[in-house]
Amino acid sequence: MPVTDVQPIVTARLGLPESWTLKTYVDNGGYAALRKALSMSPGAIKDDMLSASLLGRGGAGFDAGKKWSMLAKGQPSYLVVNADESEPCTFKDHMLIEGDPHQLIEGTIICAYANGVTQAFIYVRGEFALGVERLTAAVNEAYDHGALGRDIFGSGFDLDLVVHYGAGAYIVGEETALLESLEGKRGFPRIKPPNFPAVAGLYGCPTVVNNVETLSYLPWIVLHGGSSFSQMGEGVSAGTRLFSLSGHVNRPGNYEFEWAKATFRDLIEHPRLGGGVRNGNQLKAIIPGGASSPWFGPDKLDMALQHDVVQKAGSMLGSGSVIVMDETTCAVRAAWRIVKFFHRESCGQCTPCREGSGWLEKIMMRIEQGSGREEDLELLLDVCDNISPDITWPPKQTTICVLGPSIPPAIATSLDMFRDEYLVHIKEGGCPFD
Amino acid sequence: MARFSPENVQRVRDMMALYPRPRSAMIPVLHLAQEQDGYLTEEAMVHIGELFDITPAEVYGTASFYDMLFREPVGRHLISICTNVACMINGAYELVDHAEKTLGIMADTTTADGEFTLEEFECLALCDKAPCLTVNWRFFGPVTNQDFDRLVDDLRAGRLADDVPPHGTLCRVRRTVGLPAEVPFPGRVGDPMKKPVTDESSGEAAPGTTKPPVDKRTPGERVADGEQPAREGVVPQMDESAAAILHPEGTDTGPTAGGSRAGGGT
DSSP: OOSSOOOOSTTTTTTSTTTTSHHHHHHTTTTHHHHHHHHSOHHHHHHHHHHHTOBOSSSSOOBHHHHHHTOOSOSSOEEEEEEOOOSTTOOHHHHHHHHOHHHHHHHHHHHHHHHTOSEEEEEEOTTOHHHHHHHHHHHHHHHHHTSSBSSGGGSSOOBEEEEEEOOSOGGGGSHHHHHHHHTTSOOOOOOTTTOOHHHHOGGGSOEEEEEHHHHHTHHHHHHHOHHHHHTSEETTEESEEEEEEEESBSSOEEEEEETTSSBHHHHHHOTTTTOSBGGGOOEEEEEBTBTTSOOBOGGGTTSBOOHHHHHHTTOOOTTTEEEEEETTOOHHHHHHHHHHHHHHHOOSSSHHHHHHHHHHHHHHHHHHTTOOOTHHHHHHHHHHHHHSGGGOSSOOOSSSSSTGGGSHHHHHHHHHHOHHHHHHHHHHTSOTTO | OOSOOHHHHHHHHHHHHTSSSGGGGHHHHHHHHHHHHSSOOHHHHHHHHHHHTSOHHHHHHHHTTOTTOOSSOOOSEEEEEEOSHHHHTTTHHHHHHHHHHHHTSOTTEEOTTSSEEEEEESOOSOGGGOSOEEETTEEEOSOOHHHHHHHHHHHHTTTTTTTSOOTTOOOOOOOOOOOOOOOOOOOOTTOTTOOOOOHHHHHHTSTTSOOOOOOOSOHHHHSTTOOSOOOSSOOOOOOHHHHHHHSOTTOSOSTTSTTTTTTOOO
16 A cells, blocks of 8 residues: 555455455455444444544545434434535545445444434435446345344344435535435525434434445444544544545546545655656646635645645645646636536526526636636636635635535636636637647 | 336336335436436326326426436437546547537437437546546446447447446346335425325335335334434424534534535535
8 A cells, every 4th residue: 555554444345356246245344344333332333433533525524423423313314325426526436336335335234223213325326327236236135135124133223225316416415405306306405504414304304414435434443443543544634535536647546545644746646646647747736625626736736635734725625536737738728617517517596606607607718718808807706706705715605505605716726826827818819728 | 108107107106115205206216217218208207297296397397407317309329428627638528529520410419310319418427537428327438539439339239238228227226125114204394295104105105016014113113222212293403512513613614515515415
């Protein structure tokens, strides 16, 4: 294992022959953690989770153990696994679902047991057809194995698990929109408060919502203890973490390593990780945590990939997706594409986001195509300001959910770093990279 | 065919029986309509309205929110090329241009023979294989112009039929197991999904399936440690400590913010 010698956890079984089958899973230690968990009290598992200090891996970076502890008492309560991965350039859950579905199922059962839930759902992104098939087959196998259904492994604990699939909508990854969609409706995010899932989630009942990667760590944590997990990494950036590396690198891919012990440079240049920028080109910019995060320049290369460090520097690791852009990339075009994405995916409930994203896309397009005006640069920021007042980080919002405030960072930071490039587009009437 | 076949009506009922409230089966059922007809016909949406006891307009209103649900015919092969950032900076738009030439159509249209529909799509989560595409949501990447032409030839000749089912078929694996979703409890006030489901109706909803009988115990009794009593129609209150964690001042790290929509709500 590069960087530190810590062994991978969630990706340990990937690459084994037919890693998605029950046989491979059980042959490699699968479902042992569940047996152990069922012999523990739910409270003991929750304590283990708190000591693990496992930050949710979906993007918001909220401590999963704390999230569980906020679950309101009341029955029925539900567990919903957020497998609707669609943040641009994030592809870790996709790999975990297809490659090791039983690990996710085992984590899901442990989570349900710890939280006293008897009905769980895995909401899989509709586009992951193979993932839906493998998960469905794995759930069938798990029932036959006695790991799901009535009286799991003779413990008296019952759990039903349904593999549910969506139909293509980025916003459904937002947890309240996910629940709305799981209720069979348009994926509109709900207003919070009062609709915090832990209190009023699915069908208005207390609901735990956890991400795929987060739950995939659970079997390991139960087997080895929460403190073994939090001993790895640094502070709140505990354990190992999966990073999705894409863009202009020689070896794009998902890499799991001890969190907070590597820098952006390690991730991009290490021969067993990114392997350097392609063609030996100069690095131009990094998007450190998915399309919603503010960009970094090459000056941040030696920054640790660490939750609070990146946060303090004005961006976020988000869903763990690092996008690398080399010198051949047009910053205006890249920012335009991100804005176009948000425009397309805005659910349309809130005016600043619905209208603002469209205006921003049009203004960005006209700059890219050479019909921009110098005043457009101020206009861009003015529209951004309407969506996210003062364009600060972390962002403020004028909208129900955080899709809206995710639009300004790409524009504001690219404009800040590459203002000259915007001006060249305007003055020369076209894109210098065409 | 446009209304559901008797076999598919049964599948709809089986899907509805999986959830505490049958409306939750809406999206899988809409996919099933596409599996049967290749796209969502008006007749199918009317039939779904009857089965769910809601208006066809509400079915349409739900379906129109989602990119994978097509309300007009699409080709047997739906080719979706990702053009989001990672793919774009690796030549996705050039691939779209090439695809348009090869197929002789513009993006978002269908070939005259009904074989291919081409669309530009958002991130497909295969960014390490950029530029990537899916055919009927089966992944291919990285795709060069030559790869694309070969792919189209193979699809036309039916050489990939085992890997790529016709458009509309999302999941070829059937669920064979499971408890029926438990329980009736009153809907939220003002919830259009109104009707409380009864044990009897959820029992009826799945005739002919191999499911075990409905568990008559209350949910509370089914929890292993038994510490949480069953409560119906609860509107739980949030205590102050929960509120403090839910609204950390000036940070984006609460469960409501940051990148939580990123395919993760944690």
